[in-house]
Amino acid sequence: MIKSTVCYLTNPYQLIFKNEIIDDENIESGFILCETLVSIISPGTEIAAYVGAQPLRPGNAYPRLVGYCNVARVIKVGPNVSSVSVGDRVLTGACHCSHFLILESNILATVPDKVESRYAACAYLFQIGYDAVIRSGLKQGSSVVVLGLGVLGLGSVAMSSRLGANVYGISDYLIPTEIAKKFGANEIFNRKKIEDLRVLLGNRLADVVISTSNSWSDWDLALQIAGKGSFIGVIGFPGRDLSSPKNNPLDSQYFYDKQLKIQAVGHVVDEDDKSLSLKYNMKDNLSFILSEIERGYLNPELLISNMFSWSKLENAYKNLIKRVDSPITFGLEWKN
Secondary structure, three states: OEEEEEEEEEEOOEEEEEEEEEOOOOOOOOEEEEEEEEEEOOHHHHHHHHHOOOOOOOOOOOOEEOOOEEEEEEEEEOOOOOOOOOOOEEEEOOOOEOEEEEEHHHOOEEOOOOOOHHHHOOHHHHHHHHHHHHHHOOOOOOEEEEEOOOHHHHHHHHHHHHOOOEEEEEOOOHHHHHHHHHOOOOEEEOHHHHHHHHHHHOOOOEEEEEEOOOOHHHHHHHHHHEEEEEEEEEOOOOOOOOOOOOOOOOOOOOOOOOOOEEEEOOOOOOOOOHHHOOOOOHHHHHHHHHHHHHOOOOOHHHOEEEEEEHHHHHHHHHHHHHOOOOOOEEEEEOOO
16 A cells, blocks of 8 residues: 555645555556655646635636646556556656556556656646647747746747747836746746837737736737737636626727637647637647757746755745745755
8 A cells, every 4th residue: 555645725725635545456457656755836726726716617716636747657558558667757637645556548648757846837827828839830030929928928939939930028126027037038028118018019919928827907908919819828817806897808909800819728628629710739739848948949947946855835826826936936856
């Protein structure tokens, strides 16, 4: 038997660690037993849960597991497992926990030998922005505006830049601005200088807008800077925990007259699903991103402001809420 330490939110601001027993002597067919090496905090999702923000989906009430960016080592395999072996490192969507069982089919990717575990655990965060980029249909030289430079906005900047776009960010914070430039952004504008961005973009405005913000004012801004026929990829959740907007968020002068294409992005199927007409799937996306990290084209270290022991998860949450030194995200170490 193996004792697994699992993080739960029992209520807002109430984080506990539970010990759960895993039977490692009778692993079922197709299952894999893993021990976590590193997990990365997804700030938007996890802090929202920690403070009690309105759930996005039914069934996400408390108690609930937290986390989904996990790199683990395979320590045992059940019968009929063929794609991984004991000792392999794997990227999964497992929660913050020390050990877990997972179906082979739910493994997202095998981590290349040359990629550090903490960097590999960031791959899913890049994938969310990459999904927006893929769906937008941007071409080399397209103008992309990323609204909000948290961890997902920075990932969007990085992936847009890698695919040859001219990328402009909107942020009022210095450290994310500096990181975005290192990821290839052409220029960053704070919200008081949006008119300068409009002048730079010209009459065509932006070909693609990727919005990571929840505020209605930023949603209005996304509509304003999107050009005619442009794509707006929505990673944030406009209006979450806010009262109804004063203005119509789908005002005809933007939504109808501009013929905008507005789509929720970031959540993509694990494997090909022709019914959704997606060119790529999550597993392919993640394999590509890991290869980009391996070859040195993406630097996840820019996203990780610090590493904590898993037992200090709540401290990490509090630091993200206070925004001391503008942290992007934190990692949790599970193995020495």
